[in-house]
Amino acid sequence: MSKTKQPKPDWIKIKLTTGDNYKEIKSMMRSKTLHTVCEEARCPNIYECWANRTATFMILGDICTRACRFCAVNTGLPTELDLQEPERVAEAAEQMNLRHCVVTSVARDDLKDGGAIYLQRR
Numbered sequence: 001m002s003k004t005k006q007p008k009p010d011w012i013k014i015k016l017t018t019g020d021n022y023k024e025i026k027s028m029m030r031s032k033t034l035h036t037v038c039e040e041a042r043c044p045n046i047y048e049c050w051a052n053r054t055a056t057f058m059i060l061g062d063i064c065t066r067a068c069r070f071c072a073v074n075t076g077l078p079t080e081l082d083l084q085e086p087e088r089v090a091e092a093a094e095q096m097n098l099r100h101c102v103v104t105s106v107a108r109d110d111l112k113d114g115g116a117i118y119l120q121r122r
Helices: 020-031 046-051 085-095 116-120
Strands: 056-059 102-105
Touching: 020 046, 020 085, 056 085
Parallel strands: 056 102
Antiparallel strands: none
């Protein structure tokens, strides 16, 4: 019995939009040493989001202390907190002309307060 492969519907196909906006966002994330869920969790929508100048910033580093089976973020022993990171996130949000900013973090079970004091910093 021969099975013919059916084409995927248009709504499920990923469009690799790597134009100027995508390249600019990627370059900025590298130069500011910032992390995003888009990259660290290997989100398939990264091309579309970055092409539209949006991103979900991930703070407290890029190494999570948990190993959730559904998540692609690296697991291990995190490095020291980067106290300049909030400033760089704010600069990036401004450079991206964002009216609102989505920020999440890795789990930091290695820290007594889980990083809460870092999040409250102004």
